[in-house]
Amino acid sequence: MVLVFAEAVNGQLKKAALEAVTYGAQTAQLLGSQCVALTLGNIQNAGQLGVYGASKVYNVQGEAFGNFDSQVFASAIAQATEKLGATVVVLSHTSTGKSLLGRLAARLNAGSVAGAKSLPDISGGGFKVTKGVYSGKAIATYDISSPIKLIALAGNEIPLKADGNEVAVETLEIAAPASKVKVLSVKREEGIVPLPEATTVVSAGRGMKGPENWGMVEELAQVMGATTACSRPVADADWRPHHEHVGQTGVAIRPNLYIAIGISGAIQHLAGVNQSKVIVVINKDPEAPFFKAADYGVVGDLFEVVPRLTAAMKKFKAA
Amino acid sequence: MKLLVCVSKTPDTTSKISFTADGTKFNDAGITFIMNPYDEWYALVRACELVEKNGGTVTLINVGGADNDQTIRKGLAIGATDAVRVDAEPKSALFIAKQIAEHAKSQNYDIIFCGKESIDYNGSEVGAMVAEYLDLPFISYASKLDVNGATATVERDIEGGVETVEVNGPFVVSAAKGMAEQRIPNMMGIMKAKSKPFTVVPAVSFPDYAVPVSYTMPKAKTGVKLVAPDNMEELVRLLHEEAKVI
Numbered sequence: 001m002v003l004v005f006a007e008a009v010n011g012q013l014k015k016a017a018l019e020a021v022t023y024g025a026q027t028a029q030l031l032g033s034q035c036v037a038l039t040l041g042n043i044q045n046a047g048q049l050g051v052y053g054a055s056k057v058y059n060v061q062g063e064a065f066g067n068f069d070s071q072v073f074a075s076a077i078a079q080a081t082e083k084l085g086a087t088v089v090v091l092s093h094t095s096t097g098k099s100l101l102g103r104l105a106a107r108l109n110a111g112s113v114a115g116a117k118s119l120p121d122i123s124g125g126g127f128k129v130t131k132g133v134y135s136g137k138a139i140a141t142y143d144i145s146s147p148i149k150l151i152a153l154a155g156n157e158i159p160l161k162a163d164g165n166e167v168a169v170e171t172l173e174i175a176a177p178a179s180k181v182k183v184l185s186v187k188r189e190e191g192i193v194p195l196p197e198a199t200t201v202v203s204a205g206r207g208m209k210g211p212e213n214w215g216m217v218e219e220l221a222q223v224m225g226a227t228t229a230c231s232r233p234v235a236d237a238d239w240r241p242h243h244e245h246v247g248q249t250g251v252a253i254r255p256n257l258y259i260a261i262g263i264s265g266a267i268q269h270l271a272g273v274n275q276s277k278v279i280v281v282i283n284k285d286p287e288a289p290f291f292k293a294a295d296y297g298v299v300g301d302l303f304e305v306v307p308r309l310t311a312a313m314k315k316f317k318a319a
Numbered sequence: 320m321k322l323l324v325c326v327s328k329t330p331d332t333t334s335k336i337s338f339t340a341d342g343t344k345f346n347d348a349g350i351t352f353i354m355n356p357y358d359e360w361y362a363l364v365r366a367c368e369l370v371e372k373n374g375g376t377v378t379l380i381n382v383g384g385a386d387n388d389q390t391i392r393k394g395l396a397i398g399a400t401d402a403v404r405v406d407a408e409p410k411s412a413l414f415i416a417k418q419i420a421e422h423a424k425s426q427n428y429d430i431i432f433c434g435k436e437s438i439d440y441n442g443s444e445v446g447a448m449v450a451e452y453l454d455l456p457f458i459s460y461a462s463k464l465d466v467n468g469a470t471a472t473v474e475r476d477i478e479g480g481v482e483t484v485e486v487n488g489p490f491v492v493s494a495a496k497g498m499a500e501q502r503i504p505n506m507m508g509i510m511k512a513k514s515k516p517f518t519v520v521p522a523v524s525f526p527d528y529a530v531p532v533s534y535t536m537p538k539a540k541t542g543v544k545l546v547a548p549d550n551m552e553e554l555v556r557l558l559h560e561e562a563k564v565i
């Protein structure tokens with residue numbers, strides 16, 4: 001059985017959870033097995049996980065799931081794995097999933113792949129899964145040999161497949177330990193798709209000259225339904241919030257479309273964005289290194305190009 | 320305070336990555352190795368700051384071969400008190416975590432630090448594994464860490480925001496940007512590092528359950544298509560019709 005831990009935030013399933021269930025269902029099909037989803041705490045519409053391929057959805061109730069603590073969540077997921085006899089456990093490669101993966105590996109004595117990019121290849125008795133390594137500069141194939149296999153699926157890697165039916169949610173009785181961590185506050189920007197989940201990202205760098213000019217970046221992002229990001233010096237100078245910083249030392253993202261405005265394309269910046277499917281670079285310097293990593297390029301002054309792009313996007317959206 | 324910092328050695332961030340012709344091994348010819356930046360700049364420096372303020376010791380631990388000694392000495396030069404190297408050529412994260420947990424289980428560390436991920440395998444797993452082996456809380460992606468008596472307050476990066484947590488008693492933390500500022504070791508630090516205690520211990524035997532068996536390079540970009548700056552309708556058309564991303 002393939003067990004998928006479906007992540008939620010504020011009681012709402014994350015897109016990453018739907019992707020994980022889609023992946024789990026396809027893996028189960030390969031293995032001739034079934035895919036079962038697990039939710040922890042109060043989750044709305046958990047039954048819709050059936051639509052993405054879960055044949056059953058289990059829910060564990062408990063006070064302790066109100067806030068995220070890896071120790072509490074990992075204990076519940078490990079107990080569910082053992083109780084249900086799952087041999088493959090799928091998580092999302094989010095800050096939550098990453099904090100759980102290692103714990104589950106230690107607890108279940110299992111091999112794990114962090115940030116999987118492919119369905120398992122089970123030919124020849126192996127269990128091979130690929131993942132990005134060296135900050136996106138290469139791809140490694142891992143072979144997992146333990147009886148239980150753990151996979152954290154990279155975000156935006158597989159297209160959602162919604163061809164199943166909603167299922168009833170069954171309660172699973174599991175006692176989770178009390179949390180030793182007290183959450184004092186959670187500050188989350190509301191109403192935006194967080195960067196790791198975003199399919200379109202509009203990002204800007206030092207070429208913007210100053211924070212007062214960001215209006216045009218935000219407008220383009222708004223028209224496109226995109227999330228905004230920035231280069232490191234921009235976050236370091238407090239022109240933009242810290243959580244927008246992408247790259248080697250910031251968030252690593254993998255959207256379908258990454259638009260880089262006034263960013264030179266230093267290797268450490270590329271390390272966080274080079275797994276984007278399509279990259280557009282807007283820069284006035286034709287020698288900017290970013291053009292080598294781009295699919296589409298515009299050589300020009302961003303202060304003229306960006307408003308034109310926004311206008312063209314508006315026209316396209318209206319059509 | 321008794322602190323442990325887990326450090327690894329990785330290729331420099333600007334390295335050009337390549338593999339042996341059969342694609343099974345990393346090609347380290349011409350590669351400059353450094354201490355994993357998250358381990359060094361954030362975890363180690365914050366640990367040193369805490370003992371400088373509150374008293375105590377910072378122990379460094381690395382699982383690796385003798386070729387890691389230079390990296391470990393640098394950590395001692397930055398300010399760690401002593402170092403342990405578990406002698407092995409590790410192939411999997413769980414193996415590494417097992418070795419660290421074996422060392423730590425009898426030592427009663429107050430805080431065990433690691434970096435948020437290593438920049439080679441990008442696994443982000445070892446800290447969580449060590450925490451599970453030792454049955455300790457794990458606070459990941461911490462960008463700020465303060466200690467007040469037995470209580471630590473930690474800010475951690477979450478998707479699109481920050482979470483602030485409080486923890487009493489020992490825990491494992493993974494360090495992200497913001498926790499401290501990079502420190503360049505000075506001459507005195509480098510001299511002192513030579514005489515600081517540095518022990519090499521054998522590894523406990525443990526299987527590898529998940530290992531990389533081959534490597535490939537991502538598909539190279541075929542070359543950028545330039546669009547005239549006064550024709551953004553064309554860019555939109557290409558993104559829609561050719562790239563199919565809008």
Ligand SMILES: Cc1cc2nc3c(=O)[nH]c(=O)nc-3n(C[C@H](O)[C@H](O)[C@H](O)COP(=O)(O)OP(=O)(O)OC[C@H]3O[C@@H](n4cnc5c(N)ncnc54)[C@H](O)[C@@H]3O)c2cc1C
Nearest residue numbers: 205206207231232247248249250262263264266268284302
């Ligand atoms: C270990 C390490 C880790 C790092 N991690 C990261 C990281 O995670 N993320 C990151 O981003 N950086 C990181 N850096 C920094 C990185 O090396 C670069 O310094 C940084 O990415 C540069 O930011 P930038 O492109 O915004 O600025 P710049 O390099 O200053 O580039 C600005 C660009 O804007 C263009 N420009 C200027 N004016 C205009 C205009 N009017 N119209 C159009 N274009 C214009 C310029 O031609 C230039 O190409 C790291 C560095 C190190 C050493």
